[in-house]
Amino acid sequence: MKQVRWGIIGTGNIARLFASDFRYAKSGELRAIASRDKASADAFSAEFDIELAFVDYFSLINSHEVDVIYIATPHTSHYDLTKACLLAGKAVLCEKPFTLNEAQSKELYELAAAQQVFLMEAMWTRFNPVIEQTIEWVEEGEIGDLHSIQASFNFLAPTDPNHRLMNLEMGGGALLDIGIYPVFLAQLFLGKPDFIQNQAVIGDTEVDVFEQILLGWDSGQLASLEASLISCHPNRAILSGSKGYIEIDSQWFKARSCRLVSNENQERAVEFDFPGEGYQFEVDEVNRCLMEGLLESPNHSWQDSLELISTLDEIRQDIGLYYPGEPELRHPEEELHDHHHEHHHHKH
Known part of the structure; x- marks a missing residue:
């Protein structure tokens, strides 16, 4: 079996975690790294024993030594880099959020289809064995009818205004x-919501630092979600049903x-022992898809990714949070006919 040859663009924290876990993947070879900073590229290639180090992204994108590229740069560059990879005929695993908005995402998936090149958003949590187990339990009816999902992702981010999270x-x-992540979990089990309400806190640098989101479905389910860059939390997830509940332990993602x-308080606990952080599972999925000649993963499909970014667009629309150069996501006159949204906006 021919090894799938991987390249990574970006040498930040997420790239390091990915490269570190790569050795636990079932197959594949980590062949190349690209950073615009030569010292970073060289240090990264030495640390992870990567043969090729490029100081120019396009040299990696056009390299004949690489089959698939993992994009681990800040959010704003995902669209341009993914597009360049697809045009060069390279398969792509792009870090989440896949792009800044649905319009960009849609364009890239259409391009991947036209180019007949594999493309996937790096929603690594989807491939975690605990999530797989949870899906199995829900599908087997272990908790009866699923009524609600609660999930949080909170941590204390750097307060430096120039840090990517605050910028x-x-x-x-x-x-x-x-x-x-919490929105992904809710939609994984319940699909795209019919109602969205949220409360957001905007920080000093004009980005959202904290929000609580309530998603609702016409069929009667609710999801209560929280994300924060300014507070600590156990970060567990709970799926509640008519016959019992599933608790995913801290850090659920x-x-x-x-x-x-x-509901009789009988407990079945499952523990998985795997090395690293768990990035190897998405590598296995991409390798499997490439071996089978698929253009998208059936487990985190283009449709799944588009529905996810579409919900995030709606939430940002509601908060009034736009990124530089971004067209407003919907027109104000549409708001008049939209009774599903409640607008709450606090200054922090």
Whole structure:
């Protein structure tokens, strides 16, 4: 079996975690790294034993030594880099959020289809064994009818106004970086919501630092979600049903354990022992898809990704949070006919 050859663009924190976990993947070879800073590229290639180090993104994108490229740069560059990779015929795993908005995402998936090139948003949590177990339990009816999902992703981000998370120019804020995870979890089980309400706190640098989101479905389910860059939290997730509940332990988005509790309080706990942080599972998925000649993963499809960014667009619309150069996401006159949204906006 021919090894799938990987390249990474970007040498930041997420790239390091990915490269570190790559050794635990079932197959594939980490062949190349690109950074615009030569010292970073060289240090990264030495640390992770990567043969090729490029100081120019396009040299990597056009390299014949690479089959698939993992994009690990800040949010604002995802669209341009993914587009360049697709035009060069390179398969892509692009870090989430896939792009800043649905219009950009749609264009890229259409381009991937036209180019017949594999493309996936790096929603690594989807491939975590605990999430797989949770899906299985829900599908088998272990908790009966699923009524509600609660999930949080809170942590204390750096307060430096130039840090990417605090910087509007770099697509900063809680929603796109970490709020995407709880929204992903809700939509994984319940699909795109019919109602969205939220409360957001905007920080000193004009990005959202904290929000609570309530999603509702016409069929009667609710999801209560929270994301924060300014507070600590156990970050558990709970799926509640008519026969019991599933609790995914802290930090739920990279959990190693979960439990199924019946309404008679019978508990079944499951623990998974895997090395690293768990980025290897999305690598396995991409390798599998490439071996099978798929253009998208059935487990985190283009449709799944588009529905996710579409919900984030609606929430940002509601908050009034736009990134530089971004067209407003909907027109004000549409708001008059839209009774599903409640507008709450606090200054922090």
